[in-house]
Amino acid sequence: MLRSLSARTLLTATGIVALIFAAAAFQPARAADEMPTFEIHIKDHKFDPSNFEVPADTRMKLVVHNDDPTPEEFESHDLFLEKIIPGGGKGIMYVGPLEAGTYHFFGEFNEATAQGDLTAK
Amino acid sequence: MLATLIIVFREVLEAALIVSIVAAATKGVAGRGRWLTAGIVGGLAGASLVAVFASAISNSVEGTGQEIFNASVLFLAVIMLGWHNVWMGSHGRQLATEMKEVGHDVTVGTKPLYALAIVVGAAVMREGSEVVLFLNGIASGGVGNMSMLAGGLLGIVAGGALGLALYFGLLRLSLNMLFRVTGWMILLLAAGMAAQGAKFLVQGGFLPPMGGFMWNTSWLLSENSLIGQTLHTLVGYTARPLPVQAIFYVGTLVIIGGLMKIVGDGVSNKAKAQRAAAGQVAGD
Numbered sequence: 001m002l003r004s005l006s007a008r009t010l011l012t013a014t015g016i017v018a019l020i021f022a023a024a025a026f027q028p029a030r031a032a033d034e035m036p037t038f039e040i041h042i043k044d045h046k047f048d049p050s051n052f053e054v055p056a057d058t059r060m061k062l063v064v065h066n067d068d069p070t071p072e073e074f075e076s077h078d079l080f081l082e083k084i085i086p087g088g089g090k091g092i093m094y095v096g097p098l099e100a101g102t103y104h105f106f107g108e109f110n111e112a113t114a115q116g117d118l119t120a121k
Numbered sequence: 122m123l124a125t126l127i128i129v130f131r132e133v134l135e136a137a138l139i140v141s142i143v144a145a146a147t148k149g150v151a152g153r154g155r156w157l158t159a160g161i162v163g164g165l166a167g168a169s170l171v172a173v174f175a176s177a178i179s180n181s182v183e184g185t186g187q188e189i190f191n192a193s194v195l196f197l198a199v200i201m202l203g204w205h206n207v208w209m210g211s212h213g214r215q216l217a218t219e220m221k222e223v224g225h226d227v228t229v230g231t232k233p234l235y236a237l238a239i240v241v242g243a244a245v246m247r248e249g250s251e252v253v254l255f256l257n258g259i260a261s262g263g264v265g266n267m268s269m270l271a272g273g274l275l276g277i278v279a280g281g282a283l284g285l286a287l288y289f290g291l292l293r294l295s296l297n298m299l300f301r302v303t304g305w306m307i308l309l310l311a312a313g314m315a316a317q318g319a320k321f322l323v324q325g326g327f328l329p330p331m332g333g334f335m336w337n338t339s340w341l342l343s344e345n346s347l348i349g350q351t352l353h354t355l356v357g358y359t360a361r362p363l364p365v366q367a368i369f370y371v372g373t374l375v376i377i378g379g380l381m382k383i384v385g386d387g388v389s390n391k392a393k394a395q396r397a398a399a400g401q402v403a404g405d
Contacts, residue, residue, distance in 0.1 A: 073173065073255075077360065080361060084175060089179055094326035109258060111254050
């Protein structure tokens, strides 16, 4: 009986996770068309631009292009992001809404040179 | 070389902590070595595959495939950890008693070892793929990078050593304590993983953040520090949590904890009923 119970609990847990996903799907977390988009390029393990302004209290899209042949991990503790960008590839992330302030980001694989800030105003 | 060592160490540490907790939680169960090895080897194979297909994964689903992939792997691990804990809630005491009586490993046919092998594999695959990508980037840089590669290898050794330290530390506990402590650790591990999965879904735009950061304790303990990162893995410490993460964290605690309690109570009620029936027979 206990064995069937644990199988049932597994099903229940899976069901709950599925429900959360379904709920998330019905509550759009991005309305891609109206969202402001910001593009960053990585070249020679440096960000371009490495310092830019974004609107505060807005959800926005961040597109990071890696123009280097080597992969980079785009990371920000301030913005709560981490994402591998393959060499020659790009990555899209959704950010905000942010309170006004400066937020630091960096490339974890090349921390010596890959550093940048964005300022929400 | 030092920079490489630190980067690889950080990636390996998370997987090493998870593997050591799972290894400690399965102490004394026959056949666990095989399952754990299968998890690690499978995870490494998976890591290489993920690294090879990194571009394809990254570019899928409008450039957010990596987030879906990471979140799915994390939620799969959460379910497996939850299942293990619920199972232990009903069989843990019996298992500990049997192991003490027999004095050696016991075979418990239904113990969901494969669930934990999947957890191990998922952790090794997620962190391992980043190490593979990183080291591959260095290796493709040409000669003169040998010291960086050596740093990477040292990072793997250092991360593994810390995992082993946790494992042998846990083994010093008595059996009953060991199962209780690893049960709690697995519960918190699962909650932290669920919150991390939610973070990836927010980053990929699949979940709303449900508000701004709830608080910011990065001045006190940065997730970038060794202690901060260890706590991040073990209990899901986050310097700037989003409301939606808190919901996933607490939700996981409540669901798994609740199921553990329901199943555990069922077992002790049954034991009580058996004792009562036995007492009645003796009284007759």
